[in-house]
Amino acid sequence: MEIKPEELLFRLQQGKPLPDLSGIIAVYGEEDYYRSQIAAAAPAFIFAGIDEADREITIFDKDTDLRQMAAVVNTYPFFCGRSLVILKDEKLWGGKQDSDSKKQQLDKLADILSDVPEYCTVLICASKLDKRTKLFKLLKKQALLCECASLRPYDLAPWLERQAEQYGARWERDAVGTVLEYLAPVERAPLQLLQQEIAKLAVYAGERKTWTKADVEEIFSALPETSSFALLNFICDRKLPEALRLLADERKKGGNILPICALIMFKLRQMLQFMELRQHGYDLKGATAELKLHPYAAKKMQEQCRRFQPESLQQALLDLTQLNIDLRRGGRGYERLEEILLCLIG
Template identity: 30%
Template sequence: MKVEELEKTLSRGEIGPLYYFHGDEPYLMERAAKRLVDRVVSADFRDFNLDVFYGNEVKGEEIATAAQTLPMFAERRLVLVKRAGDLNAAALDLLLPTVTDPPSSTCLVFLGEKVDQRKKFFQEVKKHGELVDCKRPYENQLGAFIREEARELGKRVEPAAVELLLYLVGNNLGELATQLAKVATFAGERETVTVADVKEIVSDTKVESVFDLANALGERNLVKAFRSLATILRDGEAPLMLLAMIARHFRQLWRVRELVAKQVGQQEIARQTGINPYFLKGIVDQARNFSVAELRDVFEALYMADLALKGGEGGGKPALVMERLVMGICGPRG
């Protein structure tokens, strides 16, 4: 089951006795777990009916005992096990009877990163409960994520504001949700979050410099790029995260460059790439700054920078690696 499917079942009031959340997106796991807690356990009785354990600290019998305990003043209790991937083999074996016949008066929830369906424990969870996949969304799904988060906050977001938020913050779901909540608070009584709202709030964070750097590189403006890079490094932005944002920007430029070469109209370019028309003209202008051969060189430089930052040549000096990358992209043609 995907986490999106789970949320549909929760909206229908269908709550099972057993869940194991796994995947590479902790924000989705935590959000789903919170929604389960909110639906299963009344806030007034959480002291009696909510147990939270951590897999690196708890013994299997403690979880089993809590799961078998009857709720107080309520129909169900919830037992939440975070860092379930740290449960050892003995604990999983001890929990087998509980997951094989989960008590109907308890909702037992595990949060882990990986599942091994060769193991009896996970086979029984799949048979008697739900394995919920919390996979990080693809780039083209992030807009839907923002719109859904906005609905939870009672807001809608202008398409251009969605795109700007993605440019400024990147693909970190937790950070996207945090920044969106700030923007929604700033919007106050207004139902719609605008580009101006995003600029007003998110522009005060260090991510604006990442946005500026990506544009400066696309414009091949060396002075502007170095200025933005200096700000980013001073504020402590992780170099690998920064590299990922630059790579995303140049993937867009490559795709737009191909479509421009085929004389595709801007409306169709926007449709095929998912770039909001609000930003499209600037992206098209930047794409024209690079030949196909130069874009290949950029991706080669991005790859070499990635290797260096992960411990290759120059790996201990991220500032030097990033400065070389900027010079390579903005430097003279040929």
């Protein structure tokens, strides 16, 4: 049976029964945030009411001997009548899955897991599982299967709301929009880092339970996109002195100019896409859905696009592309980027 990571984590933390638990919980996927949270919550759930000293937990995280694992799974726990086996050795399912030795190893693991005693729970934590294998087919049939896929930034709003609820708080609309704008250029939302920043935000806000845009701008300093986000805002608002000042700061710190150029190019392409959609008859709601933007970010982009002509954005993109080529040939960096910004917003 399949279960979503949010539901599984909630049930474990709240001590609520798990559906169709057959002794195996398989948690897999590229989002380490959920996998680590579930692994941390599982012992208290499995051993509810049992002292930590009496809990029988065995972790296999490297160089797993499957014979030893089989012995642990099938040995009745002496102290509390329950045992937990946590299997997170990536070498078991990593590497070349098509090799004979790897296939034999996975098949042997499947055989062990095909008959888990009722007193034992096996928790599998894997970044990736090959769905073609005998092991995965067994897990799909007998285990509680939980896929932890990464969240894209445009899907992050419900997750942010749930995080605030844990502190008895709520976000203002502009606050959520600002977080999503920070993360718009990235492929995957850094949930672990976001959780840390939200914890700091809760401490910062104290008894005040409504979190504002100003709170986000004050606290979310650890996000690597934050300073670049400020630069993008200055560019889109045509604030040349402020943009040049930030560039000068990055230059003094020895920051790599290539990621900065990449973020600027991402933003300019996004603005051009927005303009093109509007020219083809999309209303604001339609363009928002097409580009997978938060409504707050879309409204802000609409205001920013009014300050530019498509031709100037296209020329800046061509200039930035050439800058990237020249940099790899030893050409000028920050000076040339300043010239491009002068032409775009000067």
